[in-house]
Amino acid sequence: MIARVIVDVPSRQTDRPFDYEVPGELAGWIEPGSRVGVPFGGRVVQGFVIAIADNADVDRSKLKPIAELLDHLPPLSPDLIELGHWISEKYCCPLTVALQAMIPSALKGKAESFVAIAQDQASDALFEPDWMMFIRQQGGEVKLASLQAKYPDAARDVKAAITLGDLTERAAIRDRLSVRKVLTVFPPADRESAELALTAIPARAAKQREVLRFMIGQEDPIQLQVLLETLSTTSSTVRALEEKGLLVIREVELDRDPYAGRAFRRTEPLPLMEGQQQVYDQIADALDAGESQVFLLHGVTGSGKTEVYLQAIEHCLNLGRQAIVLVPEISLTPQMVERFKGRFGHEVAVLHSRLSGGERYDEWRKIREKRAKVAVGARSAIFAPFERLGLIIIDEEHESSYKQEESPKYHARDVAVRRAKQHGAAVVLGSATPSLESYTAAAMTPASGNPGRGAALLPMPERVGGKPMPPVTIVDMREELRGGNRAMFSRPLYEGLKKRLERGEQSVLLLNRRGYSTFVMCRACGYTAQCPHCDIALTYHQKSRVLRCHYCGHAEGSPSACPSCESEHIRFFGTGTQRVEEELAKLFPGIRVIRMDVDTTTEKGSHEKWLTMFGERKADVLLGTQMVAKGLDFPYVTLVGVIAADTSLHLPDFRAAEKTFQLLTQVAGRAGRHQLPGEVIIQTYNPEHYAITTAQHHDYDAFVKEELGHRRQMAYPPYCRLILITLSHEQLPQVINAGDKLAALLRHSADEAGMHGAGLHGGNRFIEVLGPVASSIPRIKDRYRFQCMVKYRGNVDAVGIVREAVAAVARPQDKAGVQISVDVDPQVIL
């Protein structure tokens, strides 16, 4: 029996299966998906079995046996392995990287070396060195690492002993975490004889009597720790009873439950409004049919999408299938979790990055061991190891956080569609502002003349309770300036805030820029403070009084005089959240402000803490970056102010307008969701920009129409697909050289591919290579950055072309080599 193993060595050259012999004793245990330790190039590494075969591809003499099996249940299933292949192809990464992304990091084992005294070595206490005696004391075998730590000078001798055969070396894979085990006390099995024994306990051991009496009355096993606290005694007392054979103490597996001690109030399905019911019926039909189908649920904020999700999941579970709910990391608040736990109780597993490694592992095991049927989580929860998926819901599907920034650079939405196909599951993409990719996919419905393809559009244009969308006022900041107001708050926004304070209502202020100021400039000579490691201006942080780089974290003291001309006319320009906070305090003495940005929410749970405080009306204003725009729902918020809508509009990103529109629409939906009517004020220097005017009228369709026009004109997605290749190196000439080489190779292959297709340009099939050009931030962390862009459409294997070109350029890949990263733009492929 032969196992094909993908070894955990993430490089281009080892990105293929290696064959291993399955030892007889493991034959029944090893299957595709098993995690194993295998000897590889003179050491032991972790690997995944991806297939079982009868015959090896290589000469039998080269085969080595699998060294160890790491889990009793394989952490991957065949469908996840297949999905891994797809990811590694589509996103251009080694298969092991794709597979590793699917399991909790607790299962990322590292090889550990052990040394043992060889069997035939007799003890020779007189002449033995200390370290050898130490090994004997430890039972003949120790971790190499602990030997190194204790006897740093013995390295030479130990190495020699291994070479001579006096010591043997053994490697094993060790997981970062294991199942949590808790000492647990079991009540006596035979209560009658225990009663008898009770009387036999002498009076001086009164504590033992008390413990035993307690345990006789106890139905269930109890944690030792809890027992000791309840009866305020010590473990020796309990141990004594154990030794008498009256009690049993055993280690019991226990989940680390991040929501332990929280009771979730059970909720029942709410009656659906007509709009909700129609949407639900369509999803339920698809679930009944059991065929993969993608839905785009376009529901305005407050239209009751979550209740539709909950009932669709319930229907899915009733059909004996499982469901995954993806939510942006930032929206995965306890309130959000509560909605799902409240409806489905213990059958919900929660997966997100704020959990500790152990908690995450235990939630994952709940799914693996079929104790959970619903997974709620961020991006990576798309890999939840369910066997019969029926439904995948992606809430706020337009969110860019569904794209992973590190390798594997997958987009959870695209992976979801693929995974649903494997399982015959339904996908529901929910958003008030669908991404253009999803919208275009939905525009290809049978009705629009593309039968058999496309996502079904499910509109939910009504808000629950019929609340109107809040009125949105656009304030032209150029007018304000002309009117003599140079402050960061326009008069309408100032008046609005003042009114809210007087009425005891709350406001939310959005400014998509943290820190105090955007840049520091000398008015005399024009000097600006730049990061020494990146080509980017430093941001001043008021509290710590330092200039900080938001890309590499570099910090330096802020100058009081210009470092270049020594003038004192050095000033802070641009506005960050810290400065707004300061200004609010000046304008409204006594105002209570909660500031929420990366700087104030690094601590675990701080994000929720601030929101809870705000919900309890312990602050008047919630001020923050885009994290205040997402999913918050506070009844006393009646004013939402956007301090500078232009911040995201001018980013060097063809999605800048789309992101701005989404952000403004999202944040506008935060006001007046309850009894009190709301109001939104947007400050901007571009009041006529369509992203802003369409957001003002809550007019998604108008925005999409306009934006699609621009995208078509510029040949950007969804009218084509993109691959961005970024090259970086410490030396500028090296990057330029590699960039030129790469572009030449790409152009050559693109031409060749074009030859075989009809109508290269303007038709439905083309491939175009742009660059190399310097990236928008030409240097980060002391590395110069250049990029090439591949634009393509139709049936061309652009990723394949890129993969080959990258492999050719990255050939001499020693330490001095140019780093190349490949980014495939998201695309809903149906």
Next chain:
DNA sequence: CTGGGGACGATC
């Protein structure tokens, strides 16, 4: 003639 150091290639 030996021994360090960097390029090259294999790893089942």
Next chain:
DNA sequence: ATCGTCCCCAGC
């Protein structure tokens, strides 16, 4: 990625 091998040149 990491390790062993080969080959070259410097030093003895």
